[in-house]
Amino acid sequence: MALNDRVKNMDVIRPLISQLHSEFMQPRHWKKLNGICGKIVNRDDPRFCLRDIIDLELYKYAEDVNELVEGAQKEAGIEKKLTGIVDYWGDSTVLFFKEYKDTKVLDTAGLEEIVENVDLHSMDLMTMNASKDSEEFKPQLLKWQKTLKTIDQVLTLWVKVQKQWTRLEPIFLASEDIRAQLPEDTKRFEKVDAEWKGLMGDASDDPGVVNATNTEGRDKILEEFIAEIDLCEKALNEYLEQKKKIFPRFYFVSNQALLDILSNGNNPEKVNEYISDCFDGMKNMKFIEEGNRPYRTAQGMFAKDGEYVAF
Amino acid sequence: MNAVENYLCDLEKKMQDTLKAIILTAKDTTDDWNVDNPRELWLDGYCAQLALLATQIVWTEETIRTFDDLESGSESAMKEFLQLIKNRISKLISRVRGQLNMEARVKVITIITIDVHSRDVIKKFVD
Numbered sequence: 486m487a488l489n490d491r492v493k494n495m496d497v498i499r500p501l502i503s504q505l506h507s508e509f510m511q512p513r514h515w516k517k518l519n520g521i522c523g524k525i526v527n528r529d530d531p532r533f534c535l536r537d538i539i540d541l542e543l544y545k546y547a548e549d550v551n552e553l554v555e556g557a558q559k560e561a562g563i564e565k566k567l568t569g570i571v572d573y574w575g576d577s578t579v580l581f582f583k584e585y586k587d588t589k590v591l592d593t594a595g596l597e598e599i600v601e602n603v604d605l606h607s608m609d610l611m612t613m614n615a616s617k618d619s620e621e622f623k624p625q626l627l628k629w630q631k632t633l634k635t636i637d638q639v640l641t642l643w644v645k646v647q648k649q650w651t652r653l654e655p656i657f658l659a660s661e662d663i664r665a666q667l668p669e670d671t672k673r674f675e676k677v678d679a680e681w682k683g684l685m686g687d688a689s690d691d692p693g694v695v696n697a698t699n700t701e702g703r704d705k706i707l708e709e710f711i712a713e714i715d716l717c718e719k720a721l722n723e724y725l726e727q728k729k730k731i732f733p734r735f736y737f738v739s740n741q742a743l744l745d746i747l748s749n750g751n752n753p754e755k756v757n758e759y760i761s762d763c764f765d766g767m768k769n770m771k772f773i774e775e776g777n778r779p780y781r782t783a784q785g786m787f788a789k790d791g792e793y794v795a796f
Numbered sequence: 797m798n799a800v801e802n803y804l805c806d807l808e809k810k811m812q813d814t815l816k817a818i819i820l821t822a823k824d825t826t827d828d829w830n831v832d833n834p835r836e837l838w839l840d841g842y843c844a845q846l847a848l849l850a851t852q853i854v855w856t857e858e859t860i861r862t863f864d865d866l867e868s869g870s871e872s873a874m875k876e877f878l879q880l881i882k883n884r885i886s887k888l889i890s891r892v893r894g895q896l897n898m899e900a901r902v903k904v905i906t907i908i909t910i911d912v913h914s915r916d917v918i919k920k921f922v923d
Contacts, residue, residue: 645844656911728801731802732804747800750799753803756804781808791898791899792843796814
């Protein structure tokens with residue numbers, strides 16, 4: 486080969502060698518290089534030397550080498566990001582619980598950050614998955630995409646169950662009136678209540694977000710809770726609807742207030758507190774104050790501005 | 797004890813019956829305005845809404861009667877009626893100027909307001 490050409494080739498090779506020095510060149514990239522050049526070079530061989538590189542005749546494959554090194558760099562970026570995500574979802578990211586009556590419930594204030602990161606990381610994973618340099622990490626990327634999706638789904642269900650449960654728990658467990666009127670649904674609710682408390686116990690013992698949400702079947706059981714509680718709520722609403730049909734002014738008060746009225750039905754003084762919600766312009770009733778409390782017989786009514794009308 | 801939704805229905809009925817009984821008495825006793833219980837004192841015996849309602853019923857009846865009188869030839873009937881309304885308003889105003897508790901004051905002022913509307917209507921008829 487003419488000297489001139491050899492010098493020219495060397496000019497091309499030098500920067501390529503310096504590129505191959507890149508810290509991002511992993512053994513798998515060297516293997517690829519062998520493929521590109523159709524020659525075997527072993528970088529880890531103690532006798533590996535400049536001669537071996539020159540023999541690869543890199544000037545023929547300048548573009549391929551560029552691409553290889555660039556790819557390696559991008560791969561390293563992806564790997565770093567992925568490791569960051571995997572680290573975040575390690576044991577240190579946990580669900581927070583707080584005491585509620587005799588059980589534990591999710592502390593939803595702590596959920597915000599988790600949900601935010603689920604969204605953020607899912608986006609990151611999607612971007613990485615779409616990159617052509619992610620081939621090496623496909624299985625891991627897919628696995629984490631699935632894990633994060635499950636976290637998102639299960640947490641959504643979980644919060645929903647918690648809301649429903651907190652709303653109905655004081656009714657079905659504490660309101661004697663409802664327990665007597667809806668015995669079947671009370672039983673149904675008690676069953677969910679026991680299982681829910683069990684689940685909260687298990688989860689707070691192992692509060693890592695990934696474990697708590699990806700436990701086999703957790704989404705199924707939460708969905709079951711929702712279905713069961715929905716049935717309880719429907720029965721309750723039907724019951725309240727009956728009462729409203731009889732005394733339509735009950736439509737003016739909230740369900741919570743109506744439950745309070747119903748469970749204090751035999752205490753007219755207590756019901757008196759809600760009179761103003763049922764009758765516009767009314768403040769309350771005046772009772773005949775004799776015999777044992779609560780007084781039961783009204784003798785007149787007060788308007789909101791204080792005017793009194795006797796019956 | 798009866799269920800709460802039932803006794804509340806009874807209560808509602810009782811309220812309606814009570815108010816109906818009161819408005820009937822209030823209307824009946826308006827006959828005494830010209831005897832021993834003038835309007836400006838009569839209204840103390842009834843709650844504001846019903847006192848107002850009774851005065852409105854009376855005004856409507858009086859207006860109809862005045863038209864009848866006009867038709868049967870009494871040309872000054874409407875003018876006399878207007879004067880009657882003005883006198884009634886003056887009497888109410890003198891009550892507002894005296895000592896009144898808040899509740900009665902609101903009641904009298906409301907009736908004055910409605911009376912002034914009635915006066916304006918009659919004044920249009922006169923003009």
